[in-house]
Amino acid sequence: MYKLFWKFFFTIWIAQLTTIWGIGTAIWYIRHHEPLTEVNLDLSNGASFYLDPVVDTLKTQGVVATEEYLKKRFRRIVYVVDINNNKELLGRKIPIDFLELVNQKSHTSLLNNAIQSLSVDGHHYLLFVADIPSPWRNRPLIPVVPLVGATLASLLFAFILARHLSRPIEILKQTISQVGAGHFNISLHPQLVNRNDSLGELASDIQNMSSRLGKLIDSQTKLLHTISHELRSPLTRLQMATGLLRQKMIGNDDEMSRIERECKRIDLLIGELLTLSKLDDGINHLNEEIIDLNPLIREISDNASFEAKSLNKLVSLNLLNEFIQVKGDTSLLYYAIENVVRNALRHARTNIVITVMKTPNEKAHISVIDDGEGVDDSEIMHITQPFFRASNTLKASNSQGFGLGLAITYKTLQAHNGEIQFSNLSDKQGFKVDLYLPLLT
Amino acid sequence: MQKVLLIDDDIELVEMIAEYLKREEFDVSVAHTGHDGLSLLKKDNFSIVVLDIMMPGINGLETLAKIREESLIPVLMLTARGDDSDRIIGLELGADDYVPKPCTPRELTARIKAILRRSQNSQNLNDNNRVIEVNQLKLWPGKRQAFWFDEELQLTSSEFNLLEVLIKNAGKLVTKTQLSEEGLGHPLARFERSIDVHISRIRNKLEAINHSSAPIKTVHGQGYLLIIE
Numbered sequence: 201m202y203k204l205f206w207k208f209f210f211t212i213w214i215a216q217l218t219t220i221w222g223i224g225t226a227i228w229y230i231r232h233h234e235p236l237t238e239v240n241l242d243l244s245n246g247a248s249f250y251l252d253p254v255v256d257t258l259k260t261q262g263v264v265a266t267e268e269y270l271k272k273r274f275r276r277i278v279y280v281v282d283i284n285n286n287k288e289l290l291g292r293k294i295p296i297d298f299l300e301l302v303n304q305k306s307h308t309s310l311l312n313n314a315i316q317s318l319s320v321d322g323h324h325y326l327l328f329v330a331d332i333p334s335p336w337r338n339r340p341l342i343p344v345v346p347l348v349g350a351t352l353a354s355l356l357f358a359f360i361l362a363r364h365l366s367r368p369i370e371i372l373k374q375t376i377s378q379v380g381a382g383h384f385n386i387s388l389h390p391q392l393v394n395r396n397d398s399l400g401e402l403a404s405d406i407q408n409m410s411s412r413l414g415k416l417i418d419s420q421t422k423l424l425h426t427i428s429h430e431l432r433s434p435l436t437r438l439q440m441a442t443g444l445l446r447q448k449m450i451g452n453d454d455e456m457s458r459i460e461r462e463c464k465r466i467d468l469l470i471g472e473l474l475t476l477s478k479l480d481d482g483i484n485h486l487n488e489e490i491i492d493l494n495p496l497i498r499e500i501s502d503n504a505s506f507e508a509k510s511l512n513k514l515v516s517l518n519l520l521n522e523f524i525q526v527k528g529d530t531s532l533l534y535y536a537i538e539n540v541v542r543n544a545l546r547h548a549r550t551n552i553v554i555t556v557m558k559t560p561n562e563k564a565h566i567s568v569i570d571d572g573e574g575v576d577d578s579e580i581m582h583i584t585q586p587f588f589r590a591s592n593t594l595k596a597s598n599s600q601g602f603g604l605g606l607a608i609t610y611k612t613l614q615a616h617n618g619e620i621q622f623s624n625l626s627d628k629q630g631f632k633v634d635l636y637l638p639l640l641t
Numbered sequence: 642m643q644k645v646l647l648i649d650d651d652i653e654l655v656e657m658i659a660e661y662l663k664r665e666e667f668d669v670s671v672a673h674t675g676h677d678g679l680s681l682l683k684k685d686n687f688s689i690v691v692l693d694i695m696m697p698g699i700n701g702l703e704t705l706a707k708i709r710e711e712s713l714i715p716v717l718m719l720t721a722r723g724d725d726s727d728r729i730i731g732l733e734l735g736a737d738d739y740v741p742k743p744c745t746p747r748e749l750t751a752r753i754k755a756i757l758r759r760s761q762n763s764q765n766l767n768d769n770n771r772v773i774e775v776n777q778l779k780l781w782p783g784k785r786q787a788f789w790f791d792e793e794l795q796l797t798s799s800e801f802n803l804l805e806v807l808i809k810n811a812g813k814l815v816t817k818t819q820l821s822e823e824g825l826g827h828p829l830a831r832f833e834r835s836i837d838v839h840i841s842r843i844r845n846k847l848e849a850i851n852h853s854s855a856p857i858k859t860v861h862g863q864g865y866l867l868i869i870e
């Protein structure tokens with residue numbers, strides 16, 4: 201999470217360090233080559249101590265060797281000036297008035313050789329010694345204190361700047377992941393609201409976008425909910441009218457039964473749609489009851505067994521001999537599991553096996569296996585989509601589903617932090633559905 | 642003839658229900674708003690009210706609350722199928738039972754009859770003076786009266802029936818299935834919470850009279866039990 205901060209921090213810090221060191225080096229370089237304004241001409245007896253070796257070198261080894269020699273660092277600086285053109289041997293700048301001073305003094309200083317002149321290869325040279333001004337002389341080659349100070353200062357500023365940049369982004373990231381989790385009504389952190397820069401604008405844009413998104417999705421679910429709900433009134437009237445009709449005409453009522461059956465089917469569809477829209481509406485509205493899974497699954501299994509008998513199928517149940525409790529909405533979980541069992545019952549040849557287990561990582565595991573033909577591998581990923589019916593249902597004569605069951609099952613498990621997995625047994629020998637729910641601890 | 646008051650804002654639907662019930666030998670009055678219903682209720686003596694909970698205006702739940710302020714007349718609610726919350730609130734307000742909409746007229750009539758059958762004073766004279774007594778709780782099933790510490794309990798028809806089932810089985814666990822079948826007159830629907838709501842209302846009424854806890858014990862996930870001391 202703080203990755204961004206460190207990235208900012210190091211980038212800024214390194215940039216600052218580079219700048220500081222670069223500028224520092226530049227200043228240092230310039231200072232060492234600037235004209236000797238504050239330099240004092242050394243006329244003491246000791247001056248010849250520095251001058252003599254230079255004169256020697258110039259005499260015996262020539263100009264190039266002398267230049268090399270001069271580049272070495274001494275406590276005093278030895279200047280070698282070509283009188284003809286007033287150029288110093290190493291190109292160091294010497295103010296004119298300073299040279300005049302040297303010329304004046306040269307006569308008086310000849311005694312102690314503090315200023316010497318020399319002719320080599322037709323060039324006349326004037327040699328003299330200058331004191332390095334004290335602040336320069338005392339300065340170490342690497343200026344430790346300023347460097348450490350600058351480094352610390354840059355650390356501080358890099359920290360502040362990195363924080364300033366990365367904080368709002370971190371906050372924004374958290375906000376956006378809230379949106380991702382389905383909370384569209386986000387409130388911005390005051391730090392973001394009070395910003396007048398692009399980041400602040402970005403934040404408020406994101407807020408607007410997400411509230412719009414929320415409203416759209418909201419109206420969508422509301423619409424589904426309202427439609428389903430509104431369909432109920434005419435359906436109630438229809439059922440009432442059918443009942444009345446049946447009451448009035450006693451006798452053959454095949455068609456009447458069909459109408460009643462279809463009414464029930466529409467009612468069922470509306471019920472499933474309402475459940476789906478309730479699940480879409482969000483996890484917040486679900487009940488949070490403590491549920492014993494064993495009796496719940498036993499009831500589902502008993503009901504299925506009862507139905508299976510007339511179909512010459514067999515439902516077997518393997519319960520775990522201990523309390524298995526989960527937290528959630530009983531009616532939704534009942535429906536979720538029941539639908540899987542009903543699907544199995546519908547598609548099984550003869551056998552349905554329901555097993556309840558515990559996984560090592562504290563989850564309830566309910567597996568429902570049937571010995572039907574299963575689902576085409578290419579279709580498995582689609583079977584949780586609303587209104588999806590796999591190609592196998594077209595062949596089955598008793599298929600009456602809407603294809604909403606597994607969509608509800610899937611969303612219910614999602615809402616309960618559970619998982620669902622589908623797999624075909626080998627050789628089209630059956631279909632297996634695994635449901636996982638976090639156990640109550 | 643039993644007098645039924647139908648309160649529902651769906652005019653056509655009410656018409657059809659009324660016709661159906663008339664053919665089933667009921668005397669039916671209809672009202673399309675809670676207000677009308679309440680004033681009709683004051684004028685006449687009804688055996689049962691069938692009340693749509695999802696009405697606009699002064700809605701069904703408010704009407705129910707107003708009815709309960711005045712009388713213990715049996716109330717059957719019409720609720721939206723799948724909407725647990727309205728149903729539970731209705732039961733908490735003292736409705737006797739509910740029928741989810743949409744329903745067939747047969748289901749509705751069956752529910753009405755079940756409630757009426759159980760809310761009538763017994764015609765059997767022998768029954769009239771029979772008393773069941775457990776601890777401080779006295780029940781006259783014939784007169785449909787109950788006393789707790791010699792104070793009369795104001796119970797709705799369903800509450801009385803459930804208490805009767807419990808007291809007849811005092812000291813024994815009574816499952817919710819049994820309570821539903823014997824007390825409410827229909828099989829227990831899946832995740833039926835109405836029994837729990839009724840029982841908690843009975844408990845509150847007992848505790849209002851005597852602060853020591855009511856003698857009804859919950860057996861988690863299974864049922865209820867009236868304790869004999």
Ligand SMILES: Nc1ncnc2c1ncn2[C@@H]1O[C@H](COP(=O)(O)OP(=O)(O)OP(=O)(O)O)[C@@H](O)[C@H]1O
Nearest residue numbers: 543544547574583589590601602603604605606631
């Ligand atoms: N046990 C199974 N064996 C084979 N196919 C299955 C099995 N379970 C589900 N399917 C396939 O997945 C499809 C989707 O299942 P789903 O439960 O969502 O819908 P449905 O059962 O057809 O209708 P509904 O559950 O809404 O009444 C089914 O139509 C069926 O083709």
Ligand SMILES: [Mg+2]
Nearest residue numbers: 539543601605
């Ligand atoms: Mg299904």
